[in-house]
Amino acid sequence: MLSFLAMSAPTEGGGGGSMLIQFAPIILIFLVFWFMIIRPQKKQQDQRKTMIEALKRGDEIVTSGGLFAKVRDVKGDRVVATIAEGVKVEISKQSITGVTAGE
Template sequence: MASPQGGESGSSNPIFTFIPIILIFLVFWFMIIRPQKKQQEQRKSMIEALKRGDHIITNGGLYATVKDVKSDHVVATISEGVKVQISKSAIGGVHAGEE
């Protein structure tokens, strides 16, 4: 049997083997990483915008009213005469000015 002339018959360009991997990475980027970064930026701006009088809800489900904002935590009241210190990372949401 004679081998075929003019090059290899079973091989393809190596770039074509990486195209599916690149496509999977792009889908992963646009479906997971990009929205997550946008959500982190929104959360950061929400935390930075905290001010006295804002109504917050913690990740644990406590509703409180902000009385003072410190660098890494807030002082809030959960009931009349009950003040608590809440870490900024434990704040789940802000409802500014709502009762």
């Protein structure tokens, strides 16, 4: 029985380097994940935030529902827009997906 315990006991020396080598693939996968998914998504969020903050009267917008409208007024987290002659709607800034400069 004691010989079994002696065989299963870990040997000393040289274990620190092998542990780093074991974690290298996990670290590599994390770095690839970061550069392929997280970083571009953050960049896209920053561009969207800049677009929303730059809204002004006269800009033509596209909403997530597919409505095209012209900005009449910007109020906090909402935009008052005209979608047809005499038809005004209040739109949440979160639902705006695109902006094209007004004429």
